[in-house]
Amino acid sequence: MNQDQHIPYETLARFLDRRIDEDEKASVERHLQDCPFCRQDVADAQAWRAEQEAKNKPAGWRRFIPWL
Numbered sequence: 001m002n003q004d005q006h007i008p009y010e011t012l013a014r015f016l017d018r019r020i021d022e023d024e025k026a027s028v029e030r031h032l033q034d035c036p037f038c039r040q041d042v043a044d045a046q047a048w049r050a051e052q053e054a055k056n057k058p059a060g061w062r063r064f065i066p067w068l
């Protein structure tokens with residue numbers, strides 16, 4: 001990946017899903033160190049995913065939390 005280019009969303013999605021190979025992961029991480037824009041994209045995507053996961057929990061799920 002060229003360091004002058006931002007990370008494509010599709011690559012970020014695979015990075016977040018850990019469906020990314022080691023070389024690509026290393027170059028994404030290197031880019032993120034230098035690029036506040038892509039770091040923000042990752043943070044936004046993570047927040048969005050956390051929100052979706054929270055919404056998609058089965059209604060009865062919370063009842064089990066006190067036991068954990």
Ligand SMILES: [Zn+2]
Nearest residue numbers: 006007035038
């Ligand atoms: Zn970038």
